[in-house]
Amino acid sequence: MTVRLVQFAAIVISALALVPSAAHLAALPNKIGLPQPEYFTVQGIYYGWAILGLLWPAALIANAMLAIVVRAQGRPFWLAVAAACCLALMLGIFLVWTLPANQATENWTRVPENWEALRKQWEYSHAVNAMIVLVGHCFVDFFRRCPGVRLDRSRGGYPENALENHVGSIGRPGRCPSCSSCRPDVRLSRGFVGISGCVAIRRQLPYAAARGLGGIEGAVGGLDQRLAVDAVCRG
Numbered sequence: 001m002t003v004r005l006v007q008f009a010a011i012v013i014s015a016l017a018l019v020p021s022a023a024h025l026a027a028l029p030n031k032i033g034l035p036q037p038e039y040f041t042v043q044g045i046y047y048g049w050a051i052l053g054l055l056w057p058a059a060l061i062a063n064a065m066l067a068i069v070v071r072a073q074g075r076p077f078w079l080a081v082a083a084a085c086c087l088a089l090m091l092g093i094f095l096v097w098t099l100p101a102n103q104a105t106e107n108w109t110r111v112p113e114n115w116e117a118l119r120k121q122w123e124y125s126h127a128v129n130a131m132i133v134l135v136g137h138c139f140v141d142f143f144r145r146c147p148g149v150r151l152d153r154s155r156g157g158y159p160e161n162a163l164e165n166h167v168g169s170i171g172r173p174g175r176c177p178s179c180s181s182c183r184p185d186v187r188l189s190r191g192f193v194g195i196s197g198c199v200a201i202r203r204q205l206p207y208a209a210a211r212g213l214g215g216i217e218g219a220v221g222g223l224d225q226r227l228a229v230d231a232v233c234r235g
Contacts (some may be wrong), residue, residue, distance in 0.1 A: 003069050007144065010062040014083065014137045017059040020052040021090075021130035028123050036111060039119060043108035056094070058085035059133075063140065079143040086136030090129045097125035 031042055067080035101122040104112055112118065 003066075006062065006066045006069050007140075009060070009093065010066045010080070010083070010140050011137075011144065012053060012060045013062045014106065014133070014140050017055040017087070018130070018133045019136055020049060020055070021126055021133050024123070024126035025087075025130040028127055032119070036115060040108050040111065046097055047107075053094075054132075056087065056091055059136075060084055063087060063136070066140075076143055079139050083136045083139035083143070086132050090132045090136070093125050093129055093132070097121050098129075102123075175235070 031039060034042065063080055067077055067084055070076045070080060098121075102108070104118055105115065136139040136221035
């Protein structure tokens with residue numbers, strides 16, 4: 001449940017963070033060639049937008065938290081890290097190029113001599129940031145669609161229903177629904193029996209015996225659930 005909540009927050013906040021940058025990008029073609037009086041007048045419509053800038057560090061924090069909670073899951077972890085890096089890069093561009101232009105013009109209420117250069121700096125930095133945030137949001141969406149991600153957390157970081165999913169997949173071709181790394185020949189560590197297909201755990205022992213997988217109870221009977229799931233998922 002923790003992963004689901006953090007993932008939801010990362011997706012929503014990243015999408016909201018794209019809104020102000022995309023708005024600047026959409027307005028750029030109509031604004032970049034305006035004369036000085038008209039341009040400064042148009043810039044006045046952004047008064048109060050500073051509060052929307054809080055979405056950018058919030059999106060960075062949400063994606064960083066997502067990377068932390070899935071840090072043991074391989075590809076999902078790197079997708080979350082990539083999204084967080086995009087947000088960090090965007091904030092860096094804002095601080096280096098966009099913010100100085102705002103400060104030099106006192107939020108576009110004063111006209112310095114180099115106002116045209118500041119306009120280009122402001123407009124194009126926002127345009128680049130819009131593309132970066134879009135890429136970051138795509139990484140978050142790829143995370144949601146990644147087949148290897150485990151959205152539930154229990155002891156050891158595995159799904160709470162991992163045992164039942166492994167049991168239910170006995171005799172079925174392909175991979176377990178709860179584990180992207182389960183291979184056809186899973187061998188439990190420290191001398192436990194290897195089973196062709198997936199591992200029968202406790203509840204399905206009669207079912208396993210009917211398929212010729214008898215004799216498992218003695219080997220698996222005293223095995224702790226966390227060790228069993230770890231052995232199944234890691235092979």
